[in-house]
Amino acid sequence: MMKTLLSICVALLLPLQAVAADAYVPKVYGKKGYVWDEMTPERVEVLRLGGDPVKGKEAFRGCRGCHKADAAGVREGVYPRLSGQHTSVLIKQITEIRAGIRLNPKMLPFVEDPAIALEEIGDIAVYLNQVESLRENGKGPEDMSAKGKKLYFANKCDTCHGKNGEGDAAKAFPVLAAQHYGYLMREMKLIETGARGNSHPDMVKAIAKFSQTDREAVADYLSRLPDYRTLAK
Amino acid sequence: MKHNYKSIGRCLRTLGVLIGMMFMPMTSAWAEDAPAPATEAAAPATEAAPAPEVAAAPAGPQPLEERLQLCAGCHNPDGNSIIPENPKLSGLDAKYLLRQLKDFKSGDRTNDIMSGIIGMVDESEFKDLAAYFNEQKRSEGVTEKPELAAQGKQIFDEGIIGSAVPACSGCHNEDGSGTNKYPRLNGQNPVYVANQLKNFKSGARKNDPKAVMQTVAKRMNDAEIEAVAEYIVTLKEAQ
Numbered sequence: 001m002m003k004t005l006l007s008i009c010v011a012l013l014l015p016l017q018a019v020a021a022d023a024y025v026p027k028v029y030g031k032k033g034y035v036w037d038e039m040t041p042e043r044v045e046v047l048r049l050g051g052d053p054v055k056g057k058e059a060f061r062g063c064r065g066c067h068k069a070d071a072a073g074v075r076e077g078v079y080p081r082l083s084g085q086h087t088s089v090l091i092k093q094i095t096e097i098r099a100g101i102r103l104n105p106k107m108l109p110f111v112e113d114p115a116i117a118l119e120e121i122g123d124i125a126v127y128l129n130q131v132e133s134l135r136e137n138g139k140g141p142e143d144m145s146a147k148g149k150k151l152y153f154a155n156k157c158d159t160c161h162g163k164n165g166e167g168d169a170a171k172a173f174p175v176l177a178a179q180h181y182g183y184l185m186r187e188m189k190l191i192e193t194g195a196r197g198n199s200h201p202d203m204v205k206a207i208a209k210f211s212q213t214d215r216e217a218v219a220d221y222l223s224r225l226p227d228y229r230t231l232a233k
Numbered sequence: 234m235k236h237n238y239k240s241i242g243r244c245l246r247t248l249g250v251l252i253g254m255m256f257m258p259m260t261s262a263w264a265e266d267a268p269a270p271a272t273e274a275a276a277p278a279t280e281a282a283p284a285p286e287v288a289a290a291p292a293g294p295q296p297l298e299e300r301l302q303l304c305a306g307c308h309n310p311d312g313n314s315i316i317p318e319n320p321k322l323s324g325l326d327a328k329y330l331l332r333q334l335k336d337f338k339s340g341d342r343t344n345d346i347m348s349g350i351i352g353m354v355d356e357s358e359f360k361d362l363a364a365y366f367n368e369q370k371r372s373e374g375v376t377e378k379p380e381l382a383a384q385g386k387q388i389f390d391e392g393i394i395g396s397a398v399p400a401c402s403g404c405h406n407e408d409g410s411g412t413n414k415y416p417r418l419n420g421q422n423p424v425y426v427a428n429q430l431k432n433f434k435s436g437a438r439k440n441d442p443k444a445v446m447q448t449v450a451k452r453m454n455d456a457e458i459e460a461v462a463e464y465i466v467t468l469k470e471a472q
Contacts, residue, residue, distance in 0.1 A: 061403065061404065061412055061414075062403060062404045062414065062415070063403065064400070064402070064403035064404075065392055065399030065400040065401065065402065065403020065404055066392065066397075066399045066400070074394060076394060078394050078397070106397050109443055109444055109445050109448040110399070110448075113443070114414065114442045114443065115442070115443060115445050
């Protein structure tokens with residue numbers, strides 16, 4: 001299924017790759033020429049190669065130092081929970097960090113070749129999409145989920161991130177449900193300031209309207225949502 | 234400061250080779266009836282001391298058995314060096330060993346002793362040397378500082394969240410046995426491990442691909458480095 005999806009994506013994108021190959025210059029958010037979700041040559045190649053979860057488990061070894069063996073990250077949210085994230089999102093984020101579009105100097109040395117080879121990116125992404133985290137994620141300091149839920153729907157967050165925080169694999173919108181509260185708070189800040197580098201322009205606009213307590217409420221709500229994969233069963 | 238150390242290093246190296254040449258007849262005799270003098274001769278605490286004997290080996294490609302006598306002076310015949318400053322080579326991934334030998338040869342990795350020694354070893358010998366030490370069984374180590382080792386375990390298993398130090402176990406495995414990308418650590422001499430981490434931190438060693446280890450070491454302080462090195466020596470490969 002995933003393979004078919006990937007090959008359809010790739011078939012659509014092949015002409016783009018040919019054009020992009022020599023003239024490719026990455027841009028970050030806020031810089032002239034920034035295009036959200038621009039297909040980098042590497043991302044095109046990763047999608048073309050597809051992924052194998054068994055190989056991905058092996059290639060993920062080096063990531064365990066921070067994201068832990070079950071991909072649960074850490075409760076404080078310094079490192080995000082990666083389990084269940086969409087393959088498309090993981091590939092977008094990894095390749096954009098490598099390309100310098102998402103700015104993440106802390107992580108960069110650990111996702112560059114040879115720590116992670118290009119051929120391993122798809123494997124890791126497919127593996128993480130399937131893996132189960134054993135440990136619980138970090139929640140907000142107090143339950144603000146009722147307020148957070150209201151804000152989430154009133155501001156139409158669900159249009160992109162889904163009614164259950166499940167994101168959208170086809171559009172590379174991330175799963176937010178059951179993510180660590182601390183991580184969500186940090187990324188909202190980085191999106192607001194542009195420091196994340198690869199944010200959706202609409203997301204930057206949307207987050208600007210949120211006060212600090214509104215953010216806390218929404219982050220708390222999302223952190224208390226169940227893993228969306230448990231709903232499908 | 235750095236320049237001073239470098240020039241001292243160069244002088245020592247030159248001196249070592251010169252002394253080695255003076256001792257040449259003696260040491261080649263030693264090499265013939267060889268079995269164990271390595272441990273006694275290698276005992277001094279400074280890194281520079283063992284250089285004279287080993288510097289005496291003849292030039293040009295040598296058969297493996299001959300060449301191993303050169304290595305054994307500092308690393309023991311089975312690759313389980315008992316000199317705290319020198320690494321155990323036993324059980325290290327052959328690709329890793331090969332890369333280190335090449336890097337010493339090219340100057341991408343430097344060490345006052347090894348940088349001199351490597352000039353005597355022909356590049357054609359590297360592959361067999363790497364394969365030999367890869368096949369040796371890593372000896373177990375003990376810590377003399379169990380409390381420090383316990384602190385090191387926390388870092389090794391969990392990393393240091395505040396300063397973004399990843400857990401060592403992520404890349405090197407929980408038992409320190411390493412992977413195809415990252416070297417074996419279990420039982421390694423703690424002085425050597427701490428020195429390497431400090432060298433990665435200072436940039437004195439920078440032959441790690443894409444500076445991954447330098448990145449991690451720069452996020453650690455000396456106390457954390459020493460603790461983790463003390464834990465690493467206690468690691469035993471999981472059966």
